[in-house]
Amino acid sequence: MIKNMVGKQTLCFRNQPEILGTGSVVGVKEGKGPLGECFDVVLEEDIYGEKTWEKAETKMLKEAILLSIKKAGKTKEQINAILSGDLLNQLMSASFSARDLQIPFLGLYGACSTMTESMIVGAVLVDGGYADHVVAAASSHYCTAERQFRMPLEHGNQRPPSAHWTVTGSGSVVIGKTDHPYICCTYGTIGKIVDPGITDTNQMGAAMAPAALDTVITHFSDTGRPLDYYDMILTGDLGHIGKDILLDMMKKQGMDLEKVYNDCGVLIYDREQDTHSGGSGCGCSAVTFSGYIFDKLIKGQLKKILLISTGALMTTTSSQQGNSIPGIAHAIAVEIC
């Protein structure tokens, strides 16, 4: 019997670590999408006045972190640690933004699952009394991700219908505690890696859906919560194809979650924006939570949500060496308490 763990994989936050504020900075395309009005900052140009895409992403992440601190009513000096990550090699955006902010830094990498990984570790630090306030953040940028994982944009290569569009966006939350807790992190389920054996890097939804299923099943089993507990269950970036696969797999498990289930990668773009299977990247769930969902929680339009960021743990090297794409999904429950 572990004091603050239920079941096999789910951490229990008994001391009401709260989300005190969020920040979201997105690119031009995300600003034009259905959630455009929910974000704090929509860039006029994705290069954000910098000389390289990577420097633009670093600036976006820094801006999102500073916004979340400001909206939480805190100062930089009150933040004990930044927990953040991105998709770039050696966490370039996360490292360089933390350098500029001069706040102790723990770098995390879970591919597109990074936002919930950061939030879980952040909630542990605050819940356990190891920190007063932490920042949990994640970031991605279409132009940095394309040239690192796929093709330089100048190639103009064609994308198959199952491809995703990496979200240009940085999302950040401040986790802390007050005397009057309102929006709290209650449970965090750490995911196992599930590898369905997919090798096609343009089938990310299919590669990640089984990991999402595993985490959903584990979360409900660990917490003993009924299937209708949450107002909304959101995966990170399964996209249109992965969302359908997950719904099918859940039905086969006797789980009917269609009414409350959606995917950040599906929500963030219109079908007409030509992103094919939808959004991806760790910025996808980061900005959808920080911008869209958190606002609904504040307004009381949502009361209990489960955010499941999903990650495809592949690298260009592993793909070149014929490896399949392992999936992972971490879940965090955020509720009005």
Place this chain on the structure above:
Amino acid sequence: MIKNMVGKQTLCFRNQPEILGTGSVVGVKEGKGPLGECFDVVLEEDIYGEKTWEKAETKMLKEAILLSIKKAGKTKEQINAILSGDLLNQLMSASFSARDLQIPFLGLYGACSTMTESMIVGAVLVDGGYADHVVAAASSHYCTAERQFRMPLEHGNQRPPSAHWTVTGSGSVVIGKTDHPYICCTYGTIGKIVDPGITDTNQMGAAMAPAALDTVITHFSDTGRPLDYYDMILTGDLGHIGKDILLDMMKKQGMDLEKVYNDCGVLIYDREQDTHSGGSGCGCSAVTFSGYIFDKLIKGQLKKILLISTGALMTTTSSQQGNSIPGIAHAIAVEIC
């Protein structure tokens, strides 16, 4: 006043999270070095029977993790989470080894500071009652690191005297609790990024030494411990040059730690092994702790040590874009309790 934090950056583990067992797997060169006899497994060939260096590194890390679990007297099923990382893009070795082990996984990246980052987060999970047993691990491989960060080995390029030699090694510890605590984690200091502006990727010791200094000063200031408290203070991979720089900088701060201070990158190779400035890579402090130091703690030859893994948070992209190399250092105090 935060319950389990002292000073500005140091977490306090009050519930005696213990290191129950360690595992270390190293390459041929490391086996021939001064610490060779301390390691559990010394490879006969660095390719470890695999087809690629990356697959060899994955196998090494998996082996080190399994060894640590076995030596802790536990089974795979008793481990609640693996916290690990490596130097490869998208944490390839850490992800693929966690996939094979089917244990919930949190990927961490702190460049060569990853081992202490993993140990700090692992100690938090166990100390705070969020896990019974966790694995904290880190890995690097000379051949995977060279071709990713520098030149393919086939180039045969010449290395300047200030260059480091990436350690081929995987180290793992199991953190848990027993009724009779013996070797415990007591404090963890999360590092801030310090960037001295160095752009030469062959001057890693100089790039990381100021971050190590910052963490040493912060650790002693936060804990209020006297400078002569520890039997041994070990940085991760400053190497010969970085060690000298740190000693100089400490002296300027009025800190005379020469008698107890050393560096894993200095200890792991003989001068005659032609590694120039010494060892580096996150495997360097991981195997030096898991193999050499832990054995000395068990035998009572050391009683109180401070391990400060040091990381250079640079990427090939950031270097190409003219960025300097930010340094970071996380410290963990391990003591016979």
